[in-house]
Amino acid sequence: MAIRTKIAAAMAVLLIVAVSIIGFVTVQTVSSHLIDQLDRKLHGLVEQKTIPVSGSEPSDETAGEMPYSEVAILVFGEDGGLVDAQPAGFADDPYSLPDVQAPPDTKGYFTVDSENGAMTYRAVSTGLVTIKGVTGTYTIVFALPTAGVEATISTLTRTVLVTGFVVGALGILIAWVVTRRGLRVVDHMVADAEHVASGNLDHRITAADPRTEMGRLSLALNRMVSRLTDAITQRDRQHERLRQFVADAGHELRTPLTAIGGYVQLYESGATPPGEKLDRALNRIGSENARLAKLVDDLMVLSRLDEEVGGDRELVELTQLAQDAVDDAEVADSTHPISLSARRPLTVVANEGQLRQVLVNLLTNARVHTPRGTAIDVSVAEHVGWAVLRVHDHGPGIPAEHRQKVFDRFYRADPSRSRATGGSGLGLSIVSSIVAAHGGEIRLDSEPGEGTAIEVRLPIARLE
Template sequence: MRIPTTGLTIVTSHQVVHASAVILTMRTDIDRVTVADFVSGQATSVGITLVLAFAVALVILRIGLRPLGRMADTADAVASGARGQRLPVHGEHTEADRLAVAVNNAFDAQARAENQIRDFAADASHELRTPLATISGWLDLYNQGGLTGPEDLGRALERVDGEVGRMRLLVEELSLLARLDAGRPLDSQRVDLQRLATAVVQDAQVVAPERVIDLDAPHPAYVSGDQPRLQQVLNNLVGNAIQHTPPGTAIDVTVQAAASTVRIQVADHGPGIPAEDLSRVFDRFWRADASRSRAHGGSGLGLAIVQAIVHAHHGTVRVASTPGSGTTVTVVLPCYDRTVTPARPDGS
């Protein structure tokens, strides 16, 4: 940079200089070294910071993923057969705890399903074993020459035919439950539950003429559904009330239509069901009184079939009971909707 300096005199030990201007200069090599040192320092600092951050992140990840590792080990143990083990939950309300609770719930649901399948298989085999044992016993008696007279042979054939009928009914009921569980479509048409209940009550009075069965169905009550299956619901409910109450116990059947639903109630005035048993009344093969049910030919599937059919018709069913005062089963079904096109049995 040149700066004019008129009249400037510079005196040295050797001479006197009259300067007309001053020129300022700067060493750029010093700046380059400074910048290079600065960049190098910053790069070193950034590198060290990244290394430390990576190390800290790795430690945090290892600590944070440690619960997931324990979960994986527990899941492997469960898959290997240790069905009783569950993922650890520390109660800290973290995402890992939420995941552990969800997986534990899934394991519990799987265990319940497996137990139900085992119980179902055991109960079904038990129900089939009883009539098979009876049939086998009569056949062995015949083969050993124990049935010589026509009366003995006729009695044996009557017993065998009865046990075959029990097995046929059980197989049909199991087949129906399997179809309903699979969600196969039912027939859908307009059904008058008033007429259906009237026919069921009339049939029940013929089968059990000593019973007083009152029907309260003053008006038509239309629903959309499968008429044979809905009739089976009413047959099972009235049949259960007859089978599981002492002779002479009155039974009340009510059919009431509301704005959007139809309610069916079957109430008896029998001994009722203990409170601890109410949660099991829809379980398959469960009986409050096994010996009495078998004496009347019951399989323990009546209410399970009722529940499955009602759910297939988008309805609800519940049981209320007071020991000593009787039991009431209430079924609620949607009313017939004229805007819905009835479905055919093939689902089309």
């Protein structure tokens, strides 16, 4: 059953029940009120001091004086026999008398049928009383016809039924129209959702009034679709990056493996007899093996960082760590003058080994990609709660088309991948991954002819 049908059916049931209850209460209340009016009128008759009872049939003169009587009167003697009776109605066509054969036991009000069963009376008994001018005691019963009350109740009942039917029908019709118009936005949302499900991820749900439930639902669905779209896009990018990563890793691994295999084949074929040629071949095998081991180590580092294994964290004094890295770099390569600027010690929470690797990779990258004699400036400073490590070389800089990709894995500005232009292209990728794992930021600033500056920002440790 459609939701609009359910709402219309529920509205119909509620209206029918409500109208039935209201009609029933109304009819009962009006009926009780009309009966109470008859009872009050009977009470006034009981309070009368003189009651016209002659002991015989009414005369023509009496009938002429009272052409219509709204009350029927029955008088019972002390022995319980009917002494006199005055019917209600017109004198020439009186109503049938109330069907009371003996004096009632109580003085309360009661309802009784007529003798012929054609109508009912509301009656009351006075009990044993004396009548002025008449000896003895009598029981008098006054009765008023309820035809007027019954007609009023019957008319009211028909009115309630007709009105209830009309109100119920109008209510159901209005509920159907309102729910149909109110749920029209749901039909649009279903159509939009099917459009998105068909593969059109750029499509969005038609937004409704945000103050309504449907409006909030449409906004929530749009946010959900956007997140799903972003997730799918991110997944596709990761798949593409993985594919490129596998291709690049295979290319990088193939080069040393091919070199090692070639020298082994030369040795096995006897083309490298003992002597200088064999020593050179073994030296090349060892060099390529070291290159292969370094590449595998870098890949393992990236794998651990991708799994968010940051290692043990401790308080690390960044200024001292930078000083150690600068000293090591000057020993490894004296052709690049390196200077360190640091005003005061700065402490961060980090894995010391990984942070050392960041410094080593940045300094190595600066030395490898700049000519001999190029100065390198290293600085450690504080800026708004961040420890800022900056490595600035005064080399040729990075072309604009390569700046956005230098942190990608296996990316190198030289597409030939010659060893003379650097390593495997994993150094800055490792730096970026380590900084991200420590909740930091990395920035690149480079202009042709003005050198390259790489800035690493890490949160300063708060010591209490």
